[in-house]
Amino acid sequence: MEKSIDEINRRIRDGSARVVTADEMPDIVSELGEEGALLEVDVVTTGTFGAMCSSGAFLNFGHAEPPIKMERLWLNDVEAYGGIAAVDTYIGATNKSVTRMESYGGAHVIEDFISGKAIELRAQSSGSDCYPRRSISTEVRLEDLNQAIMVNPRNAYQRYDAAVNTSEDTLYTYMGTLLPHNANVTFSGAGTLNPICNDPNLRLIGSGVPILLGGAPGMVVGEGTQHSSAGNFATLMTTADMNDMNTDFLRAAYMYRYGPTLYLGVGIPLPVLDIETVRRTAVRDEDIMVSIRDYGVPSRSRPVLGQVSYAELKSGSIELNNEEIKTSSLSSFRRAKMVAKTLKRWIEDGQMTLCLPTRYLDPSKQAKPMRETRKVVLVQEIMQRKVVTIKEDQEITEAAKKLLRGETNHLPVLNDQGRLTGVVTTFDIAKAVARPERKIKVQDVMTRNVITTMADEPIDIAAQKMEHHRISALPVVDAQNQCIAILHASDLGKLFKPGGGRP
Amino acid sequence: MKLLVRLIHDSRPIIAQVVKDTGVLINVDRARSDAHEGEEALVDVPDESCILVSERMRALGAEVRILEEGIRHDEEECVDCGACISICPKRVFSFDDEWKLQVETKNCILCGRCIISCPHAALSLSY
Numbered sequence: 202m203e204k205s206i207d208e209i210n211r212r213i214r215d216g217s218a219r220v221v222t223a224d225e226m227p228d229i230v231s232e233l234g235e236e237g238a239l240l241e242v243d244v245v246t247t248g249t250f251g252a253m254c255s256s257g258a259f260l261n262f263g264h265a266e267p268p269i270k271m272e273r274l275w276l277n278d279v280e281a282y283g284g285i286a287a288v289d290t291y292i293g294a295t296n297k298s299v300t301r302m303e304s305y306g307g308a309h310v311i312e313d314f315i316s317g318k319a320i321e322l323r324a325q326s327s328g329s330d331c332y333p334r335r336s337i338s339t340e341v342r343l344e345d346l347n348q349a350i351m352v353n354p355r356n357a358y359q360r361y362d363a364a365v366n367t368s369e370d371t372l373y374t375y376m377g378t379l380l381p382h383n384a385n386v387t388f389s390g391a392g393t394l395n396p397i398c399n400d401p402n403l404r405l406i407g408s409g410v411p412i413l414l415g416g417a418p419g420m421v422v423g424e425g426t427q428h429s430s431a432g433n434f435a436t437l438m439t440t441a442d443m444n445d446m447n448t449d450f451l452r453a454a455y456m457y458r459y460g461p462t463l464y465l466g467v468g469i470p471l472p473v474l475d476i477e478t479v480r481r482t483a484v485r486d487e488d489i490m491v492s493i494r495d496y497g498v499p500s501r502s503r504p505v506l507g508q509v510s511y512a513e514l515k516s517g518s519i520e521l522n523n524e525e526i527k528t529s530s531l532s533s534f535r536r537a538k539m540v541a542k543t544l545k546r547w548i549e550d551g552q553m554t555l556c557l558p559t560r561y562l563d564p565s566k567q568a569k570p571m572r573e574t575r576k577v578v579l580v581q582e583i584m585q586r587k588v589v590t591i592k593e594d595q596e597i598t599e600a601a602k603k604l605l606r607g608e609t610n611h612l613p614v615l616n617d618q619g620r621l622t623g624v625v626t627t628f629d630i631a632k633a634v635a636r637p638e639r640k641i642k643v644q645d646v647m648t649r650n651v652i653t654t655m656a657d658e659p660i661d662i663a664a665q666k667m668e669h670h671r672i673s674a675l676p677v678v679d680a681q682n683q684c685i686a687i688l689h690a691s692d693l694g695k696l697f698k699p700g701g702g703r704p
Numbered sequence: 705m706k707l708l709v710r711l712i713h714d715s716r717p718i719i720a721q722v723v724k725d726t727g728v729l730i731n732v733d734r735a736r737s738d739a740h741e742g743e744e745a746l747v748d749v750p751d752e753s754c755i756l757v758s759e760r761m762r763a764l765g766a767e768v769r770i771l772e773e774g775i776r777h778d779e780e781e782c783v784d785c786g787a788c789i790s791i792c793p794k795r796v797f798s799f800d801d802e803w804k805l806q807v808e809t810k811n812c813i814l815c816g817r818c819i820i821s822c823p824h825a826a827l828s829l830s831y
Binding site: 250251252304373377378380384385386387452454455456457462464517526527528529530531532533534535536538 | 783784785786787788789790791798799802803804817820821823824825
């Protein structure tokens with residue numbers, strides 16, 4: 202048996218459609234069987250409510266007198282995009298205010314607009330014959346704007362990997378506070394209620410499909426940025442009118458030491474057309490797996506420490522390496538459920554009918570990492586290969602002569618086997634001369650705790666070492682701790698000269 | 705009942721003295737020593753002994769504030785995400801059956817870790 206979208210819409214219009222939320226569906230299917238559920242249920246509503254950083258809105262302010270083409274503009278001192286004419290802009294959720302606390306950003310401007318507050322608009326222009334005005338400063342409310350159209354490049358992630366931190370320091374990330382030594386796990390996502398988890402092959406969710414966005418009726422534009430459906434990380438681009446939104450389903454937030462973000466409610470109603478729809482909407486938290494990633498490693502490819510289901514994550518604790526770790530959700534399941542219930546009510550009341558995608562999303566797409574054409578500069582490209590060294594048991598007067606001759610401030614000190622054991626600087630020699638006592642050998646005055654680098658270390662890491670330890674040179678050693686070169690802070694200047702290491 | 709006790713530098717062992725004098729068992733939840741602000745301790749005492757203990761501590765030269773509640777939870781700002789749950793060392797936060805955040809302020813030791821971890825600025829200290 203199959204049902205047509207027209208039949209479902211007819212039932213919605215005459216008030217006889219049976220609508221359920223996605224978390225109710227697994228039990229209905231268990232009870233009635235797949236055929237029975239198909240007969241019984243017409244629409245399954247989904248919902249999610251969480252941080253969706255890649256969000257923002259197009260605004261049109263109407264023309265001023267005399268008119269201005271705004272080239273740079275700020276809303277409550279949060280910069281908005283000035284590259285579209287003339288009184289249009291795009292305000293992004295994560296941009297920070299230049300004057301307020303860093304906890305205020307684009308997301309807060311959007312929430313303040315929706316709450317009816319007045320927002321300060323400042324804009325600059327270089328002026329033209331058609332747009333002579335150079336600057337403007339005014340206060341605007343949402344009702345003063347011609348359009349306020351939210352268009353979010355990446356919303357409603359199908360699922361998201363959980364985060365832990367194996368390092369020794371507390372980390373403050375977009376995945377919230379991660380305590381050291383795996384002391385907590387954070388995760389995001391509505392699991393069984395998530396829209397795409399209930400339609401993983403994207404048969405029903407696509408361009409033009411009606412949705413709830415921030416409390417407003419909206420629609421799916423198409424695939425979201427970084428859409429990676431092949432790996433079960435599909436995303437959606439969404440849109441709706443900000444005038445219809447409310448703060449039950451849209452909240453500005455601030456992730457400590459990360460920045461502002463926007464918490465959004467997104468829900469999609471799914472027409473129950475066939476057995477395949479029934480089967481997919483019967484998905485439970487237990488069926489949806491994510492990886493646990495170590496944010497203690499500051500790299501794009503964070504190591505995976507294990508796999509876990511949303512059921513385990515939502516239980517309050519998970520087991521990792523035989524230890525129990527407390528979990529924290531960053532998204533709100535309670536609000537996700539409110540989204541699904543609100544959609545259900547809209548459809549039961551006949552306020553929203555359904556449609557199939559006007560364009561389908563690619564269910565097998567894989568997101569790529571960034572193409573990097575400029576190689577990372579390594580220490581070997583700017584280090585000094587000619588390095589003057591001294592032996593441990595030589596006298597400091599010898600070291601002083603070498604320092605003068607070598608026009609350097611740092612002499613790497615070698616032992617009999619030629620291994621690096623210390624560094625002598627002009628400062629060390631001066632100290633020895635000022636307090637003669639019995640310090641006559643290099644080994645008596647040298648610094649033994651040497652910070653070194655290696656030829657294949659990225660220059661950014663070597664520079665960070667010098668800055669962190671407040672030193673101006675690093676001996677370059679090989680795997681046997683032989684000193685093969687030296688890197689001076691002044692060598693970093695080569696990077697910025699024509700013909701230097703950095704193109 | 706929680707008392708915030710500020711001690712003066714080089715003072716006598718006031719808490720020990722009060723325990724001895726009153727016979728009330730005082731639980732030190734948290735203590736902090738700061739070069740500028742002196743020493744501060746958050747202590748827990750039985751409700752019925754609160755006045756007795758705080759008066760005795762004041763007589764010995766400590767500043768005492770009676771804290772009516774632990775962490776303050778703004779239900780308007782809160783979206784019931786649960787970011788605070790795994791951060792708290794004392795299990796102050798939990799979900800009820802409807803995934804609504806429950807706050808058991810009685811257990812709170814006012815460490816403040818949850819305040820910066822809340823994405824919605826819904827948690828604050830009331831003192």
